[in-house]
Amino acid sequence: MIPGKYRSVSGRAANNVNCGLHLVIQTSSLPEKSKVEFKLNKETPSFSGRLLQHDLERNYSSRQGDGRVISPSPRNKSSCISSTTNVTELCGLEMKTAMSSLSAFGDSSIQTPSKSRIRQGCHSAGPNVSGDHITLASSSMPSFPILQRSSEEKILYSDRLTLERQKLTVCPIIDGEEHLRLLNFQHNFITRIQNISNLQRLIFLDLYDNQIEEISGLSTLRSLRVLLLGKNRIKKISNLENLKSLDVLDLHGNQITKIENVGHLCDLRVLNLARNLLSHVDNLSGLDSLTELNLRHNQITFVRDVDNLPCLQRLFLSFNNISTFESVCCLADSSSLSDITFDGNPIAQESWYKHTILQNMTQLRQLDMKRVTEEERRMASVAAKKEEEKKRESHKQSLLKEKKRLTINNVARKWDLQQHRISSIAPNQDRKVSDCPQDPSQLRGSTVSAFPEETGSLDSGLTSALQGLSVTDTHLVEVDGDTLSLYGSGALESLDRNWSVQTAGMVTTVSFTFIEFDEIVQVLPKLKIKFPNSLHLKFKETNLVMLQQFNALAQLRRVDQLTVDPQGNPVVNFTLWKYYVLFRLSHFSMQKINGTEVTQNDMIMAERLFGILAHVASSELPQYRLISILGDARKKQFRYLLETKGKKPGLVNEENSDSKRLVGENTNRATLNYTTRDFYNERLEEIKEKKKFCKMYMEDLVKEATEINMKNEALQKLWPQMFIELVRDAVIEIRNKNSYMKLCLQQITDQK
């Protein structure tokens, strides 16, 4: 029954000196006769029973339940017996039943061999049983029986006393046995430890399978080395203060919820707390000699303080509730630990279990009762590395995902706020068109400055991986396959970045979310340059409210598909919007709008609806206006370049025409362009200025003109009279011919 492994370890264990008990285990082929010799010997300190204990527990725990459970009927019986019976005979104080006492170390209570021997030894129960060696007599106090042994018994077994299965409900008063070193009360119904304080030489006390509820009455037993209290009803570890030399403490099968009051037991080497109600392991410091700790069958979720046990070699944590390595990570810091079990824990089900444990606890020799081989260790380290990497990767992924989600939420909130604020600022104007009165540059500035950006390191990795994202609080840029997604106005700045040629080439879809369309318009030229292959544009929550806004898209190189989400884009509610898009962007020959294929009929319809507009715009516009509208755009382009050089984003306008586009697009449509609100307002201001000047200038001119006109008119009025007067004067002058001739001649001679 005892595995060979066990014996091999026993030799090693025997080297551990400093033990007052020596258990010699003899194994024969017949379990019936297997006997254990139990010696109390200070000088030969070897204790290997603990090994057996473990085996026993392992063998029987599966078969048996808790061992703590005692049905009420025998208890009643026993109390009845104890009251009626005065004397109990204890026959055959057989020290060779150590097997059963040893079994007390384990969880199991009943063992056939020991039982049979006890039967053979004592037929207890009746008062007049044959072969009386021990007499339990009533003492002066009615409840305590007094134990007396015959003298020959005393001589034979001077240092040991076994009161097994005597249906005792109380400890009897043991008289004249001060030299006792071993006392066995197994399988009784004792509820309280008492009447043994005089046995000061006691080394071994076995109270296995009783009904003790509190540890007490042991304060005088200073030499006690082995205390077996398995299968009782103890709720708390207490009153062990004076048992300084305790070597083995067995408390298995009780109701203990917490490890406490054991710090002073510096000689304790074996502690059994299996089958209790522990929820965690803690408070272990001070147990400097502890080599074995049994914690099987508890509800332990985490383990601490184990690294404070310098001698701990074996730790049994089977059948608990440990699910992560983090909760037992202190084990990795223990250098002495060589044997550990985790079976029956959730952690043992994990794929990473074995290699994680082995990776972290290189000192281990046995895991779950199996020897750890070098091969396994190697495998573990490899697997652990892989696992680690995978975990890190997935962690990173999930982190990014979460971050992305949060950022999008944040951007959405900001967007809503902004929309709301704008509408509240301009309540008399319409909400959707009212973005003009707000000074957007200021608004943008405040939001951006409140959340400093932190793009950079994250980003470099993603461009190469083509899959990833850069996150800041106010916006999000994501490249996923062929889609570039921009959330929040700040994301537009990412277009300034140096995108790798590969990434830029891959991107065919650009989606804008939570960005003012007017802001998008400003970066369209950049988009055209940086992502020349972008064919599909998506807009969601971009404040597309007017048909004319689509004009701005005409400046792009190519657009095959356009998706405008109705959310945050009221323009989609218009019946004409698709036709207008088709009409205005007809030079792209678009394939799909909002996922619907564009048909020839759609194109014709668009032309029918808006063709005249284009015709009027191109043919009826006076030449100078045509030039100015188309030229304007060119000028603005130039201006935009200047402004971006000066790092002043904001009031930049982009119109849909540059010299190239005139070629790619129907000229008659080029006049239909879109000016962003900001710029338009700015231009209106400019015009106002000019108008003011013109007005003054014209006023002066007209005044001058009217003045001249007035003078002219006055002159016109006077002129006939003047003319008559002039003629009259002339006639009077030449009336006298002779004198006039004289005068003339005179004048001529004077001149000479």
Add this chain to the structure above:
Amino acid sequence: MLSPERLALPDYEYLAQRHVLTYMEDAVCQLLENKEDISQYGVARFFTEYFNSVCQGTHILFREFSFIQATPHNRASFLRAFWKCFRTVGKNGDLLTMREYHCLLQLLCPDFPLELTQKAARIVLMDDAMDCLMSFSDFLFAFQIQFYYSEFLESVAAIYQDLLAGKNPNTVIVPTSSSGQHRQRPPLGEASMLEGVEASQFSQCLENLCDRHKYSCPPPALVKEVLSNVQRLTFYGFLVALSKHHGINQALGALPDKGDLMHDPAMDEELERLVVRSRLHRTSRQHRAEEPGAFGFQRRDKLEAPESMPSASASSPYPYRWEPRE
């Protein structure tokens, strides 16, 4: 220039009143704005073109709202341009919302105020159900009244409110029995008596208003005619009556009669040409898409297409152009 009124006013005021100054100012302003371009083809040419376009009414296209509403002529021109450009929308039978009409207006005048469109829609819809759909002609005629006479209507609204509040200081007119009194909305009966104001009283006030109003207002005779048909009326009732009165439309002169609203043969012909061309354009583009090396041609045929394509010849989508160049 030589109308007798000229003599009644000093020159400057006369010019201002006739909006000559406005156009002169604007012309100089435009000149200033496009100095470089205009200097290339001559200032005289520019002024010729400018005043020609003013005469034709094309000067308001894509101009700012402040200019468009500056003179009655500009307003009428804008109305006409709007009708001309979007007649097709009406012809197609689409019913649109106020917002969509507003968008169409903004295609011609980017900063056209929503307020005006809203007011016009209110005339059609008579209440605040502003999301209702309107037919093109309803909207257009209501818009015409609202836009062309907006200052006048504002004054009228003020007068109406005064009358409604019963505080007309000047005149308390004893209602003379009118024959038309029972003709309007007989089923409403008493209810119609309760809402609105006395038509005759209102008419009197408007007459006064027309006399002293410096902005353009509808011909007083026609206003009187509108008002003489009913005994009581509401403000919007009045506006609706104005907008539906074809005499006022004629007097205004910007739009054709309601019956001829969808009729514009010259433009229709032009449109047919455009449609045919766009069809060709599309097919040609599709060809091109299949032919990757053809980008060199794109430039050329694009530019030449408008001139080279006669309106009717839909048959030959210039296949000769696809020959590779030698």
